Amino acid sequence: MNKYQVNENGYYGDFGGAYIPEMLYPNVEYLRQQYLNIMYEPEFQREFQQLLKDYVGRPSPLFLAERLSKKYGTTIYLKREDLNHTGAHKINNTVGQILLAERLGKKRIIAETGAGQHGVATATVCALKGLECIVYMGEKDIVRQAPNVARMKMMGATVIPATSGSKTLKDATNEAMRDWINNPIDTHYIIGSAVGPHPYPDMVARFQSVISEETKIQLKEKTGSEYPDYVLACVGGGSNAMGMFYHFLDDENVKLIAVEAAGKGVHSGESAATTLLGKEGVLHGSRSILMQTADGQVTEPYSISAGLDYPGIGPQHAHLFKVKRAEYVSITDDEAMQAGLLCARLEGIIPAIESAHAFAHLEKMKFTGNETVVICLSGRGDKDLDTYTKYFDL
Amino acid sequence: MNRLNQLFAAKKTPLLSIYFTAGYPELNSTVDIAEALQKAGADFLEIGFPYSDPLADGPVIQQSSQKALENGMTVELLFSQLKDLRKRVSIPVLLMGYFNPVLQFGVENFCNACAEVGIDGIIVPDLPIYEYEGMYQNCFADHNLSNIFLITPQTSDERIRRIDNLSSSFIYLLSSSSTTGKNLALNEEAEKYFARIQEMNLKNPTMIGFGISNRESFDKAAQYTRGAIVGSAFVKFLDQPDSMNRLPEFISSIRKQ
Numbered sequence: 001m002n003k004y005q006v007n008e009n010g011y012y013g014d015f016g017g018a019y020i021p022e023m024l025y026p027n028v029e030y031l032r033q034q035y036l037n038i039m040y041e042p043e044f045q046r047e048f049q050q051l052l053k054d055y056v057g058r059p060s061p062l063f064l065a066e067r068l069s070k071k072y073g074t075t076i077y078l079k080r081e082d083l084n085h086t087g088a089h090k091i092n093n094t095v096g097q098i099l100l101a102e103r104l105g106k107k108r109i110i111a112e113t114g115a116g117q118h119g120v121a122t123a124t125v126c127a128l129k130g131l132e133c134i135v136y137m138g139e140k141d142i143v144r145q146a147p148n149v150a151r152m153k154m155m156g157a158t159v160i161p162a163t164s165g166s167k168t169l170k171d172a173t174n175e176a177m178r179d180w181i182n183n184p185i186d187t188h189y190i191i192g193s194a195v196g197p198h199p200y201p202d203m204v205a206r207f208q209s210v211i212s213e214e215t216k217i218q219l220k221e222k223t224g225s226e227y228p229d230y231v232l233a234c235v236g237g238g239s240n241a242m243g244m245f246y247h248f249l250d251d252e253n254v255k256l257i258a259v260e261a262a263g264k265g266v267h268s269g270e271s272a273a274t275t276l277l278g279k280e281g282v283l284h285g286s287r288s289i290l291m292q293t294a295d296g297q298v299t300e301p302y303s304i305s306a307g308l309d310y311p312g313i314g315p316q317h318a319h320l321f322k323v324k325r326a327e328y329v330s331i332t333d334d335e336a337m338q339a340g341l342l343c344a345r346l347e348g349i350i351p352a353i354e355s356a357h358a359f360a361h362l363e364k365m366k367f368t369g370n371e372t373v374v375i376c377l378s379g380r381g382d383k384d385l386d387t388y389t390k391y392f393d394l
Numbered sequence: 395m396n397r398l399n400q401l402f403a404a405k406k407t408p409l410l411s412i413y414f415t416a417g418y419p420e421l422n423s424t425v426d427i428a429e430a431l432q433k434a435g436a437d438f439l440e441i442g443f444p445y446s447d448p449l450a451d452g453p454v455i456q457q458s459s460q461k462a463l464e465n466g467m468t469v470e471l472l473f474s475q476l477k478d479l480r481k482r483v484s485i486p487v488l489l490m491g492y493f494n495p496v497l498q499f500g501v502e503n504f505c506n507a508c509a510e511v512g513i514d515g516i517i518v519p520d521l522p523i524y525e526y527e528g529m530y531q532n533c534f535a536d537h538n539l540s541n542i543f544l545i546t547p548q549t550s551d552e553r554i555r556r557i558d559n560l561s562s563s564f565i566y567l568l569s570s571s572s573t574t575g576k577n578l579a580l581n582e583e584a585e586k587y588f589a590r591i592q593e594m595n596l597k598n599p600t601m602i603g604f605g606i607s608n609r610e611s612f613d614k615a616a617q618y619t620r621g622a623i624v625g626s627a628f629v630k631f632l633d634q635p636d637s638m639n640r641l642p643e644f645i646s647s648i649r650k651q
Contacts, residue, residue, distance in 0.1 A: 009524065019493055021450040021519040022544040023571050025553075164456055165446060174449045181450065182572045184548055282494045282520065283447060295468040296498030297446040 004249040004316070004325060010198030012319035015289075018197035019282045023181040027189075028285075031104075032199045038103050039096070039206065051095050052210065055128070056085050058092075060211075062218035062374070067346040068359075074367035077228070078349070078377045079215055081240065088352065088379030089208060089240045090121035094190055096207035098125040101188035108132045108187045112176040114141055114169035114236075115306035115354075116148025117379060118192030123157035133157040136175040138168035141306060148383060166300045169310055173284050193237025194314035197285030201242075201314045208243025215374055216247055223372055230365070232257045233376035234357040235328070236272070236308040238317040240378035245326065256326035258317065259357045261303030265332055272301035272309045273330040275321050283311065288318040304333040304387065305353035307379070335360040337391050340381060352379035353387060396514045396538050397486035398563040401438060402599050402620065409621030410612070410649045411601060412628050413440040413490065415458040416475070417467025419632055424475045426638070429482045434641040435651065436485065440517065440623065443472050443491035450519045452573040454626040469499045476511040488542065490517040501530050505537040515540035515563055523560065531560070540564075546571045547587040554594060561598045567591060567619060569605045588618035612648050624648055 010016050010032070018028055038044055052058040060080045069076045081089040094111075101109060109131050113119030119135040126133035135152055139161040142149055152159050165171040173191075180189045194204045216226040231248055233241035235258040248254040263271035271277060274289055281290035283298055291299045291311040303309040313321075320326040331339075340356035343349055351359060355378045362373075381388065388394065401409070412431050416424045428439055444459035444467055451459070472489075479487065489508065496504045496518060508516065516539055521530070526541060534541050540563035545554055548571055557565060569584060591600060602615035603623035615622035631637055631644050645651075 017525060018522055019520045019525070020522070022549060023450060023546050023568065023573075026546075026548040026550070164453075165460065170447060174447050177449045178452075178573050184571045279498070282492075282497060284449075285520075290494070292494070292498065294498065295470070296495035297463060298494070 004320065006198065006202045006316070012316045013322060014280070015287050015315035015318040015322075016198055016201065017287050018285055019287060020197045020285045021181070023184065024177065024197070027180065027184055028197050034104065035100065035199050035203050038100055039203070044099055044103065048096055048099055052092070056091050056095060057083060058210065059214040059218070060084060062215060062222065064222065065347050068343065068362075071346065072362050072367055073369050074371045074373055076362070076373045076375065077219070077222070078375055079211060079244065081211060081376060081378045082349070082351065082355070082380035086117070086121050086124050087382060088117045088121070089211060089243060089376070090118045090192060091124065092210055092243065093192065093204050093207040093239060094118070094121040094125045097188070097190045097203070098129050098131070101131070101190070102129060104188060106186060106188035108134070108183065109190055110134045110136065110176050110179050110187055111190045111192060112136050112169065112172040113192065114138070114172070114310065115383065116141070116145040116152070117307060117383070119157070119159070120148050120151045122190050122192070123152040123155040126157065127155040134179065135159050136162050136172040136179070138162045138166070138172045140167045141169065141172070144306060145383070168300065170283070170298060177284070193239045193310070194242045194316060195237040195284055195286065195288070195312060201286065201316055204239050205242040205246055205316060208239050209246035211240070211243035211376065212245065212247035215244070219372070219374070225372075227251055227254050228372040228374045230255045230257060230371060230373045232259060232358045232361060232373065234259045234308060234354050234378060235313060235317060236261070236310045236354065237312070238314040240376050242314060242316060244376040245320070249325065256320070257361060258326050258328045259361050260328060260330040261305060261308035261336070261357055262330035262332045263302040263304070266330055270302035272303040272311070274301070274311065274313045275328040276330060278312070286315045288312050288315045289321065304336065305357070305384070307352070307354040308357065329361055329364070331357045331360040335363070337388070339363070340388065341392060349377070350381035350388070351377055352381050353384045355379055396540065396563070398438065398514045398540055401486055402564060405437065408612070408616035408649065409437040409601065410435070410645065411438045411440060411621065411623040412436045413442060413623060413625035414628055414632065415442040415444055415455065415462050416472045417444060417462030417465045418458040418629070419461065421465040421467060422475065424472065425479055425482060427632070428479065428487065430638055430641045432483050432485050434645040436645060437621070438486040438488070440488045440490045443467070443469055443489060443495060445492040445495055448492060450573060452626060454629050458629045469495050469504070473507045473511060476513070480512040486514040487512070488515040488517055489513055493518050493521045502533055505533045505539060508539055509537035513539065515542055517542040517566065519544055523556065527560065542566050544568055547583070551594065554591070554596070558596045558598055564599045564601050564620065565596065566623070567600045567602045569602050569615070572604065592618050606648070609648055609650065
């Protein structure tokens with residue numbers, strides 16, 4: 001497992017580390033020393049598994065999508081993270097981190113959010129545990145994602161607009177980190193993706209790894225083998241993909257495909273295809289691949305899906321990309337929207353536009369008919385109805 | 395010995411360092427401001443090179459960075475502006491900024507360029523000790539550049555000793571664990587922290603930064619350390635009308651002449 005996992009210095013090959021100002025060091029260092037001990041305490045595991053089952057609704061089904069399979073001439077399963085409480089995979093991580101925060105003695109929780117899914121998942125577990133919750137969200141995203149803002153508020157969270165920089169996800173992340181600097185003692189920062197300084201990428205990947213853990217068991221029941229031929233997932237920062245890939249990393253026969261958002265086209269100037277457009281760099285505490293100018297200024301990404309427009313990817317993804325363990329491809333807005341509509345029409349499932357990117361890549365694959373394909377259906381499309389409706393003039 | 399070491403060795407009265415962002419308020423004001431600050435009595439300078447995501451900074455320096463980027467400031471342009479720095483400015487000058495622009499410029503190139511224009515030290519708040527020691531320490535040393543580390547009230551004694559061993563000119567003491575721009579809390583807790591550091595008898599001198607905005611906070615800092623660094627208060631001052639002609643007034647509002 002070590003080849004693709006974090007080493008004792010916090011690195012995945014050339015990527016990772018903890019590029020943080022000294023003000024954050026004590027918190028991040030304490031977390032680094034404690035996270036594995038806490039996560040693998042029997043009592044922690046008991047409570048975590050119980051909540052995943054009774055609160056989140058796990059295991060999420062692995063669904064044989066027959067009509068999609070017929071269309072593409074192969075066997076396609078959907079890992080139904082869209083059926084989780086709050087409608088996406090994000091809750092797997094927030095349940096884990098809230099239990100960790102409790103054990104660290106923290107009273108106040110902060111989070112960043114782009115589309116609002118991670119903000120909602122954080123507000124949810126804070127309500128569950130009676131902890132104060134502050135969510136930073138770009139001023140522009142607050143306008144674009146009003147229903148999720150309302151959900152957070154209803155559960156008692158305070159939503160603070162990030163008004164600096166480009167007023168979107170990366171700026172919300174900056175603001176959350178500034179909050180943590182200013183409140184180092186009582187506050188835990190629940191990062192929502194597999195990004196940030198070590199140990200966050202590893203911790204988030206471990207909490208999300210339940211996705212591939214269950215998939216293996218479910219595939220074995222359904223097909224007799226726990227290994228599919230292909231695993232597909234969309235990538236913004238990369239937490240659903242990391243969870244979906246995690247337990248397949250060491251089986252090199254399983255082809256891992258990560259789907260980035262090409263926006264209006266990779267070279268249109270409005271894209272979030274980080275591995276194609278980015279260079280090695282440092283943002284939000286880790287060394288990874290980053291969309292930036294020649295001068296090292298981070299550029300603003302674009303995608304129709306708010307959950308994928310992040311200018312970087314998690315350091316573990318950067319490593320999997322560099323050593324070619326996973327293939328990184330990109331899908332445009334138009335391709336993703338068509339795939340979302342197709343899934344709705346063929347399977348009666350409206351996927352989040354983020355997840356629809358993974359579905360769209362099926363169009364570009366060649367199948368012989370004997371493959372087993374698993375797609376991570378990371379979230380449901382309810383939050384995107386407005387975008388779908390306008391796009392298709394429904 | 396670079397200019398910083400000479401200054402700390404020679405001057406016994408409290409030192410005042412001023413931070414400002416390159417390219418702010420005007421793209422080409424960098425060296426003019428540096429020269430005027432020297433004339434007004436600043437002991438050394440920190441010139442910030444702007445970054446799109448300055449996560450350790452408060453609103454004032456964030457805004458100056460954003461404006462500087464909008465004005466067209468880049469690392470490359472900064473070095474070309476600094477070409478004649480040493481014809482006009484003789485006090486020590488440090489560059490301060492985040493790691494990503496340095497990484498893109500190339501750490502070796504960056505150190506070379508610093509040495510060529512006469513820079514004495516670098517402050518990169520998000521460059522960790524582990525990476526500095528493993529990859530960059532020799533490069534800094536080869537170019538006679540001091541790397542300035544930050545410590546906060548939460549930094550452990552053990553880590554402070556390690557930082558002291560890695561430092562070669564001074565250590566930057568953050569007055570509180572916060573982003574820049576807030577007023578220095580002249581409370582018992584801060585003083586206990588300053589006293590604790592004083593008692594550690596570090597090899598390197600210390601300077602206090604963050605929250606120094608007037609004579610009261612400067613004098614308090616100078617009781618415990620070699621002096622203080624003023625950032626946000628000066629950047630804010632630059633925004634005022636006729637600020638360039640009133641620099642001596644600003645300096646004497648902080649430190650008695």
